[in-house]
Amino acid sequence: MRVAIDIGNTNIHIGIFEDDVLYAAHTVRNALLLQTNFTKVLNPAVISQAQAVILASVNPPLEAYVIEYIGKHRPEQPCRIGKEIPIPIPVLTESPCSVGVDRLVNAIAAFERTKNGTIVVDAGTAITIDGINKEGAFLGGIIAPGIEISAKALHHATALLPQVSIKKPNTVLGRNTEEAIQSGVYWGSVGMIRHLVDMMRDEMKCQPTIIATGGDASLLTQDILMVTTVPHLTLEGIHLAYKMHLARHPH
Ligand SMILES: Nc1ncnc2c1ncn2[C@@H]1O[C@H](COP(=O)(O)OP(=O)(O)OP(=O)(O)O)[C@@H](O)[C@H]1O
Ligand SMILES: CC(C)(CO)[C@@H](O)C(=O)NCCC(=O)O
Ligand SMILES: [K+]
Structure with a gap:
């Protein structure tokens, strides 16, 4: 099982992949996430049992919170798209x-x-x-x-x-x-x-x-x-x- 997390500016989207198939996805408002207990949103058992937790973030402050939370429940750091996981396609922009x-x-x-x-x-x-x-x-x-x-x-x-x-x-x-x-x-x-x-x-x-x-x-x-x-x-x-x-x- 792999967990993919998309950290946007309004919502965080979480997907659970089993055998390469997305079998569950949910969305939480960022504002709500910061108010509620993370454990209700990102189940600690799922985080600790996942083969991989993969993050894509365009929201650095929220990303830092999520990484800190994940660090409490599994020894490996999550893999970040664009960091540990390089972008696997040519990007033909200036920067x-x-x-x-x-x-x-x-x-x-x-x-x-x-x-x-x-x-x-x-x-x-x-x-x-x-x-x-x-x-x-x-x-x-x-x-x-x-x-x-x-x-x-x-x-x-x-x-x-x-x-x-x-x-x-x-x-x-x-x-x-x-x-x-x-x-x-x-x-x-x-x-x-x-x-x-x-x-x-x-x-x-x-x-x-x-x-x-x-x-x-x-x-x-x-x-x-x-x-x-x-x-x-x-x-x-x-x-x-x-x-x-x-x-x-x-x-
Ligand atoms: N149930 C819902 N919860 C939250 N937003 C919703 C919902 N239904 C529709 N929306 C709309 O979705 C938009 C947010 O889209 P999305 O979830 O793609 O945002 P996001 O992932 O935070 O975006 P970004 O990655 O661009 O920051 C808002 O404009 C809101 O109007
Ligand atoms: C444009 C958004 C906000 C869309 O989520 C995000 O992709 C972002 O913050 N981009 C950085 C700037 C850029 O894409 O050129
Ligand atoms: K988006």
Whole structure:
């Protein structure tokens, strides 16, 4: 049994892999994790019995907490993607080390599925849209505000706009403030994703496969054509990067 942990900015996602198959996954709000007892979220027995605990983090302070907790329950340090586990694909950006490892493991898992030029949309805290060429190399992409960030930003930066939870509006023309914010954030995000995917497709000069993931993917992609949603793409990518490393460096 192997445990993959994706430490993001809103949520931590935990996946349990048995015989290379993801058989359990759960998500905990970071804020909740810091308030509650870690043992309720990351079962000490699972941590101590796992063959490997593999981490991908884009949130260093929370990562430090998780590593400290894991250290109490198993003698080996967890394997960190991008540290002990090198990124097993070419990263063709200016500064490969500064690309979020969640974007990179998404690319690894997506390419494993498509074996084709691919665009990955991850709609989480941020919305990222990244290109992978048909050789499986990470090309770069875009980082934009996620829908919760957009809704919060409107509330925090204004005197009159309330905090609104975003759902799909029935109409584009909002008839009250709440509907107007929902429409702006929902249709704005959908339109942004559609447009950026089109632009990226042109720039990549190929017919890439589009894969979406992240907490808001199923909400947003209902209005985007030709997208396959893979809920646990990041966890799959963490596990895959680890397996690729093992294949290259058998113990
Ligand atoms: N049950 C849920 N719990 C938490 N967030 C949810 C849930 N359902 C939908 N969401 C949405 O998912 C988004 C967070 O997505 P995700 O879980 O991919 O974030 P994350 O992993 O922290 O992101 P990142 O890695 O980009 O920091 C939020 O915008 C929130 O609106
Ligand atoms: C963009 C996010 C926040 C998405 O989770 C993460 O991948 C990150 O913090 N990235 C670092 C900067 C970069 O990817 O270029
Ligand atoms: K994410």
